[in-house]
Amino acid sequence: MFNNYDVIVVGAGHAGCEAAAAAANMGSKVLLATMNMNTIAQMSCNPAMGGVAKGQIVREIDALGGYSGIVADRSMIQFRMLNKSKGPAMWSPRTQNDRMRFAEEWRILLEQTPNVDFWQEMVTGILVENNRVVGVETGMGLKIKAKSVVLTNGTFLNGLIHIGEKQFGGGRSGERASKGITEQLVSLGFESGRMKTGTPPRIDGRSLDYSKMEEQKGDEQPEKFSFSDQTKPLEHQRSCHITYTNPTVHEILESGFEYSPMFNGRIKGLGPRYCPSIEDKINRFAERDRHQIFVEPEGWNTVEIYVNGFSTSLPEHIQFKALREIKGFENAKMFRPGYAIEYDFFPPTQLKHTLETKLVENLFFAGQINGTTGYEEAACQGLIAGINAHRNINDQEAFILNRSEAYIGVLIDDLINKGTEEPYRMFTSRAEHRILLRQDNADIRLTPLGHSIGLAKDERLKATEAKKEKIDTIMADLREFKVKPNQVNDALVAISSAPLKETTPAYNILKRPEISFKELKEIETELGKYISQYSEDLLEYSQINIKYESYIEKEYQLVEKMQNLENLTINDNINYSEIPALSAEAKEKFKKIKPKTLGQASRISGVSPADISILMVYLGR
Structure with a gap:
């Protein structure tokens, strides 16, 4: 029934999809095994991609030749560039997405990938011979052979869902937990642990009063994740809204604490510190009388609303009563309550930098099985595991990104060397070289690498090289373009910038904090004509490089010193x-x-x- 596969990927979440696509696009024959073909790439938590540091990861995945950026662009309903008031190292793209369209776009892309086969069934174990993985075994007793296996089990390994005092097995609401794999891996010598995460209730948007909330619109000039021309920026966007909890909401929630599995000891796993439940927030930050609630639509044509900031595992009647005390939620109707879920993970110090396990050859772990949280963190691990699963079985050199090359490199290096005792989430503060790892330069950093391993296509490399050539031209021309004091001094004084004392290259003027390309265009006519021929993204990239030139040079020197240790x-x-x-x-x-x-x-x-x-x-x- 089955021919032997090169790579079997277990689980079709964000990690599994990227792993399968990467290995297949590099030439491996791949089987993607999932318990439910209808939940491929499901957004189990919030309907959004990117955000602080996570947006950089999505751009890096896209630059290497992965699919997450393309899927996010094709399914987005809103785009925002976060942290624009801060330095460019902090700028982070984020999309609000249509949950159903996101999963559909992923499935379409996978079905159009020639080397990917699918199998709908629970995988209950792996086949191991002489400390080498040789396939998987399914719940029906089928033994499917492969040269390499990537486990991306998400929250399904012995998953246990909690709502108040109720608890039941499940990997997601309405779906079975996965049994057998943890026990087998432990018997092989692996160390396992328990973690927990949670999700908020879903609400009927028709029952909300948005006039009582703050509207949160997308950017006026929305961008996109993918550097390719396969996607386009949005022309129309859907707004999100912001409202707040209040002391009455907190009192109602506190009345249910005795039934909370978080506080009465039924949940043993450690939860994400940076994405706490609402009961955890009001317990840890008792001095605050309100907390932000983000009201996020689940898509273009659905009335379902995701209540971001209200993750909870309290009894459903407590959740409902508290929600109705939030401004704008007075008549709210609930589709389903929030819940917490506990699941098994394997401390990632048991892995190599390729995400191959140290104990079993050609067995890879990616995603929440490694103790991470977040779609983006899972997707980039899947990409790296898929790449290395393919390269391993073809006797090719390991593909490893270092900390100065990518946020992906920071994430994996942190996991391998430090492990994690709580769900690991990426932040810009984790990257010591973040001025080099900006979201705008991910293609220039990584597309040549993606192309060299056969993942990024020829046209992507050509586009990246053309972009770099234009940027180099802009910067060289600005060094050559001399600006005379009598031409610009009146305009400079008008914008509170010091007048020139001598003829100065335009490059040097642009280094001034108060001067951008916009001002340069206005104060010098010929220069304005030159600048106008280039797109905004090329100008922005050039401007960042010019303004932060000394910082970037110092950072490269630091990287070189660190490389001596490497x-x-x-x-x-x-x-x-x-x-x-x-x-x-x-x-x-x-x-x-x-x-x-x-x-x-x-x-x-x-x-x-x-x-x-x-x-x-x-x-x-």
Whole structure:
């Protein structure tokens, strides 16, 4: 019935879809196994992609040749660039999406990918021979052979849903949990743990009074995620709205705390600190008398509303009563209550940087199985796992992004070296080189890499090279274009900018904080004509490079210094017990993680600079 596959991907969430697409587009014969073909790429939580740091990840996936950016663009109902009031390293694209269209677009793309086959059934175990994975086993007892397996089980591994004092097995509302895989992996020597996440109630939008809320419109000039020409910016957008909880809401919620699985000990797993439930918020921030609630439409043509900021596992009657005290929700009708879900995960220190497990060859983990939270974090892991699953079985060099190349590199390096005791979420603050890892330059950073491994297509590389050439031309021309004081001084003084004392390159004038291309166009006619021939995105990119030139140069120098540590490799057979000066914690961590380089060793949680100095001396000997 089945021919042997190159790669089997278990689970068709965001990680699984990217893994299957990547391996297939690189030439592997792929089987995507899912319990339900109707929930491929389902947005289980909020109907949105991107956001702070997450938007950078989506752009990086797109630049490498993944599909998340294209799918997000084709299904978006609103676009916003967050943090525009801050520096460009913080700018983060975010789309509000049509939940049904998002899943449909993903399925269409996968069905149009020639090397992808589908199988609808629960996978209950993996087939292992001589510490190498050779396939999977399904609930019906089918044994399907493969050279490599990628597990992307999401919240389904022994998933347990909580609503008040009720609890029942499930990987998502209305769907079965996955049994068997955790137990088998533990028997093979893997360490497992429990985590939890939650989701808010869904509301009938027809029952809400939006006049009592603040309207949150999309950007006036919306952009998009994908650098390709396969998608277009929105011409029309749907608004979101903002409202707030109040002391009455808090009192009602507190009245249900005794029934809360979070507070009475029934939930053992650790939840996401940066996306707490509403009961957690009012417990931890008791001094606040209100919390923001984002009212987000689920699509173009549905009345269903996602109540972002009201994640809860309290009894449904408490949820309903509290919701109706929120301004604009006085007559709210509930489609379904919020709930918390506990699930198994595997500490990611058990993985290599390729996301292959250290214990079983050609077995890869991606997504929430590694202790992360978020569609974007899952999708980028799926992409890297799919790429390396293909490259592994074809005896090709591992594809690893480092911390100075991509947020994806930061995420995976954090997971491998530090592990995580709570659901890991990406933030700009986690990236020490974030001025280099902006959302606007993801294509220039990563498309040549994606093309070199056979994932990004030829036309994507040509477009990226053409973009870079134009930017280089703009910057070179601005250095050559000389501006005379008598031509611009009156205009400069009018905008409170210091007058020129001598003829100055336009490049230097643009370095001034108060001067942008907009002002340059207005103060110098010939320069204005030159600037007008280029698109806004090219000008913005050039402007960032010019204004932040000294910072960017310093950052590259720092990266070069750090690279020296990365070049100092560590033998796998080193016996850390023989290095007496190392701290006990460093010995334990080094034995467990087995760092490949001194740079990696330096980033392991609990390892001190003194430990690195000692190790460096030992390696020198």
